[in-house]
Amino acid sequence: MLGVVLVLLHLSATNADYSRYNPGWNGTSVLFDMIDEADGTMVTDPSHLPGQGDAMLLFVAPGRKPPDEVREELRDFLSRGNCLLIASDREEDNGLLEGIGSSIRIRQSDIISVDRFFDDPSSVIAFPTGDDPLSAGIPRLVGNDPSFLTGGTPVFATSLLSFRDTDDDQRLGKGEVLERFTVVSRETIGNGTLYVVSDPSIFINGMLVANPPTGNREFVARILSLRPVLLAEQGYSRTAEGGPVIRVINLVKDATSIEMAAITLSMLLLGLFLAFGRRDA
């Protein structure tokens, strides 16, 4: 029985990058635990997005390209006064930004900064710039191999001692210029606000549970509490990735009636096993 439980536990997890079912360092299970605690709702179909203007939709690590209708839905969602946060470090997601009417663009490039939290060039610290409810009281944001943004109003940017590592040698070389890079940018679209984060890795478990704390958890908490209604995109986000077994197991976990039926069945099997086992003995 214990073996069966262990197998089920094993099968209900994955090691896929950004997956909410991945409890490892590169998953986002901690983020989604926080979303659950904040009574967040998973949205798989953007046509179900609410009409009021008091929601925050979190779209971390977009995976497959959303079709035009979805972009339209997101644009409408924003225009109704809601808030949308997209976290991506891939230039191919610029199509999504363009589709929802944003001028912010992601520039995929290796950013290295003197200001780093961990002893690795990928660990870039961004500091708040200007006034924004998302950055107020947050001293820093620690990136993990971030890209950078152009356009919009900078919310978090690296220090001036940062550069694009064009020759991939992880050190400042000839022709590499020191400059600030925007990591979080804001833009008003319709009545709503779009935030773009150029590094979805700031949401992975390793960054949220690191010791000493990176401070990213406070940033996440701020995002989750920014609007009364919290939504998490699960139709096109890589955070929803998992195998078929995971889907079945999580379907059972998510639906109370199915969960109860499964528990009853398990107990029945256990009872039968014990009864027959005793008779054999």
Next chain:
Amino acid sequence: MIRRTILAAGVLLGILCLAIAGMHAFSPLLYSPASDSRAPDHVNPLALKHVTSGRSARIIPLVADIIGTPGSLVLNIKSGDFASASRDLQEYRDSLRNLDTLVIQLDLDEGEIAKFRRAGRENAQILAELLNGTERWDDLKTLEVRFRESGDTAMETSVRYEGETLKRKIQDLYREYLEQDDVILSTGEKFELDTSGHKKSITEFREIVNSITAGDEEKEGTLAGPGDLPVSLNVSPDRASYGDTVRMEGQVKAAGSNNIGDIALFVDSARNVTLRTGPDGSFSHSYRVERDRAGTHTVFAVYEGSLFSPIESFTVEVIPSFLQLGPPRVQSGKVLCQGTLFAGSQPVTGAPVEIRADGKRVATAQTKDDGTFSAQVRLEPGTYSVRAQFEGEGFPLLPSGSESYEVLVPVPPPAGVDGKGFFTDPLSLAVVSGFLCLSGAGAFYYLRRRRHGILPARTPLPVPEMMDAPVSVPVGEQVFPPAPPAETPPEPGLPLQAGDVRDVFWQELFRRLRVAVSKVASLRYPQSLTPREICASCRDTRIREFVCRFTSGYERVMYAGGDLPREEKDRMMEAYRAVLGILGGKDH
């Protein structure tokens, strides 16, 4: 059958576990964040070390200091407060040194910060020479007046020559200082720092130069022209670079005398060499440019301490250096780095070359006469990017760096694998042998003691006539216990010894009682039950009173360490018989 199968499977699993554990015995770490440190999009932060944050906050103040300090430094030089100027200079050098350390730590030794650092170092050199030169200039003015008043023409001329040299040098320094201006100001503006200190230093520097040259009109004509002087001097070429030879030659033309004598050549007012003139008064010297500051250098000659040549000059130009590093070789944990440093076709001698691993300086080698250098560096196991760097400080050469090499320093093999470890270490062998001997001796002692001490327990019961059945009756085969012994146990008072027959007797009775009770109470493992547990298992049965009476007495006999009175023993025997009597009845 099932139990045997389960047992066999358990044994197999145990062997498998031991085999797996054995495979990892030499490297017991099965998982670590470091072994799972990277994914395509990110690095595992749990595998990384935390570093002090806000490192730019340490650099910016240093850059601000380096930009601002020269303002007060040059002002103090101009006002003649050389003590304060010295303190300022020291502060300036400290800031530069701290910046150097940070730049290397933060791997910023190229690019804008590196340019700023080089400009700062150049300025430190210039300002140090300005401080010394200005101080000397003040001294020379005093000396000139004193020698003029005393009528010592030769010394007065000597002082004026040195002053002239100094004046040219300070003008040269000012030009060089202006050359750093772009880098210093652009860096300051980029970091949004106050650059007024640097700008002020330029203004003050210009005023120092103006004040020195202001007296030129007054002195015009006091230094004789080249044609009028009794010593001629020619310096060629007028521009040279590292490794070049500058020819300094001339002739003493003092009329009506023997012109053989000593002639001293001064380069930058410092005596460089003393030569013996030829019969015709000619002299010649080859000066090799090596550790000379880039810029103009003055030369003059003094014959017998009284006759002066005109002041000539040559300019040292900065040229690139070429640093080459051969592929580093790893030998028993050390990395051997060898290479060459050249300036054009000339080998650079006595130059410091830094060896850097992952941007951090790990060794400094000195180039030999042929420009080669060699350094052996001990590095911890791991992969490093190794390169060499020449900063050019003190040489009229531009800095240069070698290409980088990925160097893998392997983890040393575990002890014993290379034949140097455990099995060849006499101490280890002695310790292990000692433990083996001790274990053997312990085992021998134990077996011997067991044979002699417990052997009586295995001997047949000394009172077989008391028993109806053999002593060893296999459990499970005996449906009912045998009849109780017909006789009472031996009398107390016999000396106690190992394997005492009374103990054996009571043990045997207890064993039979236990077998009997286990049948009644359906006990699965009767051999593992204590007397009290046997007593407790008879709860709610007719035999409980007798069983508990027997086990109580049995405990006292076996564990209390004393003997029982005869009456007590009789009661135990009665209880024993009563139990067997009841169990032997029609109900059982």
